[in-house]
Amino acid sequence: MSSVKLSDFSIPASACIDVMARNRVDHVVTVPDWVQLALHQRLEEGLPGVRLVGCSSENQVVTVGAGLALGGKRPLLMMQNQGLYNCINTLRAVSLDAQMPLVFMVGQFGREYANLGQPSTASRRTMVRIMEPLLNAINVPFLCLDSQADLVRMDEAYALAHARRTAVVLLVSAPMAWR
Amino acid sequence: MMNLIEACAVVAKQRPSDSLLVATMGAMFAFDRIDMEAAGGDASRRPPGRISSVPLMGGAAGLGLGLALAMPERAVVVVDGDASLLLELGGLVTVANARPDHFLHVVIRNGTQFSGLGNLATLQPSLSFAGLAREAGYTHTEVIDSAETWARRFTELLSQPGPTFVELMVEQVPPRTGSGFELSEMPDLQFSRMGTELTALQQWLGTTP
Numbered sequence: 001m002s003s004v005k006l007s008d009f010s011i012p013a014s015a016c017i018d019v020m021a022r023n024r025v026d027h028v029v030t031v032p033d034w035v036q037l038a039l040h041q042r043l044e045e046g047l048p049g050v051r052l053v054g055c056s057s058e059n060q061v062v063t064v065g066a067g068l069a070l071g072g073k074r075p076l077l078m079m080q081n082q083g084l085y086n087c088i089n090t091l092r093a094v095s096l097d098a099q100m101p102l103v104f105m106v107g108q109f110g111r112e113y114a115n116l117g118q119p120s121t122a123s124r125r126t127m128v129r130i131m132e133p134l135l136n137a138i139n140v141p142f143l144c145l146d147s148q149a150d151l152v153r154m155d156e157a158y159a160l161a162h163a164r165r166t167a168v169v170l171l172v173s174a175p176m177a178w179r
Numbered sequence: 180m181m182n183l184i185e186a187c188a189v190v191a192k193q194r195p196s197d198s199l200l201v202a203t204m205g206a207m208f209a210f211d212r213i214d215m216e217a218a219g220g221d222a223s224r225r226p227p228g229r230i231s232s233v234p235l236m237g238g239a240a241g242l243g244l245g246l247a248l249a250m251p252e253r254a255v256v257v258v259d260g261d262a263s264l265l266l267e268l269g270g271l272v273t274v275a276n277a278r279p280d281h282f283l284h285v286v287i288r289n290g291t292q293f294s295g296l297g298n299l300a301t302l303q304p305s306l307s308f309a310g311l312a313r314e315a316g317y318t319h320t321e322v323i324d325s326a327e328t329w330a331r332r333f334t335e336l337l338s339q340p341g342p343t344f345v346e347l348m349v350e351q352v353p354p355r356t357g358s359g360f361e362l363s364e365m366p367d368l369q370f371s372r373m374g375t376e377l378t379a380l381q382q383w384l385g386t387t388p
Binding site: 027029051053054055056057059060062063064065066067068069070071072073075089090093094097098099100101162 | 249270272373381384
């Protein structure tokens with residue numbers, strides 16, 4: 001059994017919503033993610049000023065997000081690590097070749113609790129372990145959300161995405177909290 | 180049946196000047212030709228408001244949906260290919276669920292991939308894309324097989340509330356490959372034009388961050 005206390009790493013959905021508002025997020029485009037389930041439920045209940053756009057695949061999350069950004073909106077793209085692996089070619093086209101700034105929030109599904117607070121590259125699970133090396137390999141910046149204090153990195157992610165005209169990925173380490 | 184140029188010419192000639200057009204690769208080349216002819220060969224006089232999902236098969240409907248949600252006051256036309264749409268069939272459900280108005284999703288149904296080059300057959304030639312779109316929840320779906328009907332119906336179809344889907348039955352372009360044929364290198368433009376068009380579209384829309 002792991003001695004890790006999950007609540008040290010879980011980001012409250014309500015805190016995430018506050019930071020989304022500060023970053024003027026007006027659309028959340030998503031294929032839902034187990035790690036971010038608490039936030040998904042809050043979004044599904046409805047948030048003033050935020051439209052939830054559900055998609056059938058993560059490729060559509062990227063293209064719908066790109067269309068929204070092209071139309072002057074501030075989308076946040078939410079998915080799971082498996083989903084990001086699924087849409088690498090679309091990310092390549094939209095954010096690397098066409099240089100559309102987009103911010104992704106990606107749950108590290110499958111991360112063992114014993115790995116929280118440790119490098120994700122030390123995870124025993126491929127799905128978790130290869131994420132950061134993959135993003136480095138394709139030159140997509142990423143920032144880790146390991147606890148509530150890291151939420152300020154969403155501000156950094158939007159600034160970086162627009163400054164460099166690229167995708168920026170926020171990696172959510174632990175299941176979000178229902179508070 | 181109509182040919183690809185006839186199918187795209189209806190869109191090029193009849194879409195409102197403030198509308199947005201998203202096209203996949205086969206249609207993109209047809210629009211290039213139509214627009215350049217209309218502009219007398221002067222690329223700077225080509226009509227604005229167009230972006231190509233290239234090289235990105237399957238991406239057109241999503242791009243169009245995002246634009247439609249961001250700018251509901253503008254009509255959006257998506258010209259998809261049958262092989263491209265097969266890559267993201269679930270996108271029909273995504274579009275239908277979001278219910279954009281004045282959103283016309285057209286699929287060029289010619290039954291081929293690499294049309295006019297190698298003409299590989301698309302899967303399931305009897306598949307009804309219009310039927311799938313109807314089941315997915317598009318408000319209105321139609322199959323059109325003549326250029327005259329397409330030209331007559333276009334404006335009304337584009338003005339419909341809710342997403343509209345049209346399956347256009349289009350002739351195959353004869354293949355060019357054969358013994359001794361060599362493929363030309365893909366030009367850089369193919370990989371840079373989506374970004375160039377994206378920047379131009381942002382400037383035209385006034386949405387540059």
